[in-house]
Amino acid sequence: MKIMFNTASPTAARDRTPRVRITELYAGYPGRPVLHGLSADIPASATTALIGPNGSGKSTLLGVMAGVLEPTSGELRSDGNGPPAFVPQRGAVGDALPLTVRQTVEMGRWGERGPWRRLTRRDRATVEAAMERLGISGLATRQLGELSGGQRQRALIAQGLAQESDLLLLDEPTTGLDPEARDRIAALLGELVADGVTVVQATHDLEAARGADACLLLRDGHLVGQGSPERLLTPSTLAQVWQPA
Numbered sequence: 001m002k003i004m005f006n007t008a009s010p011t012a013a014r015d016r017t018p019r020v021r022i023t024e025l026y027a028g029y030p031g032r033p034v035l036h037g038l039s040a041d042i043p044a045s046a047t048t049a050l051i052g053p054n055g056s057g058k059s060t061l062l063g064v065m066a067g068v069l070e071p072t073s074g075e076l077r078s079d080g081n082g083p084p085a086f087v088p089q090r091g092a093v094g095d096a097l098p099l100t101v102r103q104t105v106e107m108g109r110w111g112e113r114g115p116w117r118r119l120t121r122r123d124r125a126t127v128e129a130a131m132e133r134l135g136i137s138g139l140a141t142r143q144l145g146e147l148s149g150g151q152r153q154r155a156l157i158a159q160g161l162a163q164e165s166d167l168l169l170l171d172e173p174t175t176g177l178d179p180e181a182r183d184r185i186a187a188l189l190g191e192l193v194a195d196g197v198t199v200v201q202a203t204h205d206l207e208a209a210r211g212a213d214a215c216l217l218l219r220d221g222h223l224v225g226q227g228s229p230e231r232l233l234t235p236s237t238l239a240q241v242w243q244p245a
């Protein structure tokens, strides 16, 4: 089964060079192949939602795009500046670490500065701007572990933003959040896209996927469809993907 439509909605970047072009990608873990010959385009300055059942390979695909997982074969062509910013799943971030919000966001500058070098004035300005953008300046001195789920997620997105990358990869950014926090994050991501950032998010949340410009639908490590949410996320397609294998 393969469902292919034009990649993006009319308002999105249909005719532009994709930000990332994935060709015949195979990837996985020792003794556990996960992605099987996946080819897809990630449109630039748009939001792409990766959707599919648990275990379908969404996080693995993000890991390859983030450069933390080496593909077994295939190609990933990136048409942008510098490495992507990766916001992993909340559970993957040690909530017990004694870090303030500001320290968390400052870690976004480590890629350029290294953890042991003092931050420059420009680094600090970037960190403050990222916190302001995410509405967490007032929380700068609070410990990450004290925050609500939505606040913590905004701190992690601010860390990604502080990297000043034009490609932001998010793994389940709204899982476990209340509707208000979800809406806030969706609105913030929309603003970043309007500024030219390319956003890719793995999500279980069909509402979030419906708000994306493009969707990649995965099942068992195969891409079974790509296109605009209006075309792709129909009841029959979803039923095919979520039916028992």
Ligand code: ADP
Pocket: 029, 030, 032, 034, 052, 053, 054, 055, 056, 057, 058, 059, 060, 061, 202
């Ligand atoms: P999704 O994000 O869609 O839930 P994942 O990419 O996390 O899917 O997982 C795809 C498959 O890879 C699953 O079967 C999962 O058990 C397996 N997997 C994920 N991470 C690892 C790992 N570190 N080592 C071995 N297998 C893994």
